[in-house]
Amino acid sequence: MSEAVVRAENFRHFFGERQTLRRINLEIRRNEIFGIIGPAGSGKSTFLRALNRLNDLVPGSRTEGTLEVCGQDIYGPGTSVVELRRRLGMVFATPIPLPRSIFENVAFGARMAGVKGRARLNELVADSLRKTALWEEVMDRLDSSALKLSGGQQQRLCLARILALKPEFIMLDEPTSGLDPISTMKIEETLRQLQSEFTIILVTNNTKQAARVADRTAFFLNGEIVEVDRTEKIFSAPSDQRTNDYILGKFG
């Protein structure tokens, strides 16, 4: 079993008075695809956004307990959030390309990180686009606006944009919720290929998707983890009744 690269211990999160995550205990291992499922409002996104500290943007957001990435307490002193966010690339539910060209979108993060030189950027962009199987589709129009791409292409662009940062983690928050089955399949395919290089955390409200791609899956409910286990186990013989009910579609 490979080492744990994310470790949450009694981790709690609050938006003002409201507690959104309760006593989260969990480990995510290197190079696994870790699925997170759960009904709306159960805190899945909040957990992801706690990992790259995107919640910090919301006034009144605070945490208790520890949340470690590669052994480092990310809410401890001395954490560089900018660096953290580069290490944990995030893809959102709605693809949000910046209103710029395809090339500039992919190069954006790398540029911000200080990567210079057209040749290096060219290579980085091409490489990232290849990994997301987008290269063939866009190689002849890298300078046209990213907003002209289809939804599925935009989402793969957002994935490519993150790969260009050379992160250690890829976090996806319901990345296929707005996509057609073919685009969804392409993304899932890409994730499987990326698994050898990255640790992937996939939040999904489509339980079948977790069953298809995740190695292990956590079931979140009301800000708590009900159950974490190997995906087969969660879907065939969950140890908690609530997990079973959710998977069978009895609520959520």
Added chain:
Amino acid sequence: MIAFSAVSILLIITIFIFGEGMPVMVKYGLRKFLFGLDWFPLERSYGLLPMIIGSLMVTGGALVIGVPFGLACAVVLTEFSSKRLRRFLKPIIELLAGIPSVVYGFIGVVILIPFIRDHLGGPGFSVLASSVILGIMILPTIISISIDSLEAVPRTYREGSIALGATRWQTTRMVMFPAAKSGIIASIILGMGRAIGETMAVIMVAGNAATIPRSLLDPVRTLTSNIALELGYAAGEHRQALFATGVILFVIIMILNTIANMTSRKRRP
């Protein structure tokens, strides 16, 4: 209906100004008006070049002062301060737009003019003084419209950029500004319109000599001041020449607006 009557009122005004102003321009030749250096209405010499240059200098100066300062304020208020502070300050800033221009002019005369005279030289009544006063006067317009357009940028753009490890300042510069560009340019165009059309405050601090200023510390007369200063007693051809001034002002504003509109359209991705 209201839109229609607004347009027709504008049309009537335009026809009136052109009708009053054109004959004298035709009589002496457009060239005399545009490039003549001497404005001696009593001697039938109607050179408007000093006023044209004056208006452009003063407006340009106002933008040089007002735009960077206004945008900086807008950015600080939207990107680097709490919503509460913004909700509190924005109405106050907008209130500044409602202060009568005489008051700005008065403040200029009392504070700015002596300051320039004592520390920089010249009579104090100058291009510089007018630019500073106008720059301050256009601030509310620029700040408030820029804030609106920065706030209208989808939250997801900012988040997307920050999640990619961009700092707040990088996000502002690379994402927020380009996304809010059309609104920001609109604010600058409106500010420019206000600056070039402002009359009272400028008359009070500009010195109003109808000659081309040789430095920022020299007095200046703008097209609007020219009309306001002399319309009260002008008669006959002199009066018509003032309308001609209005025609030229009108055309300049049209040209500036078109240029500004075109540049904003061209740069859109």
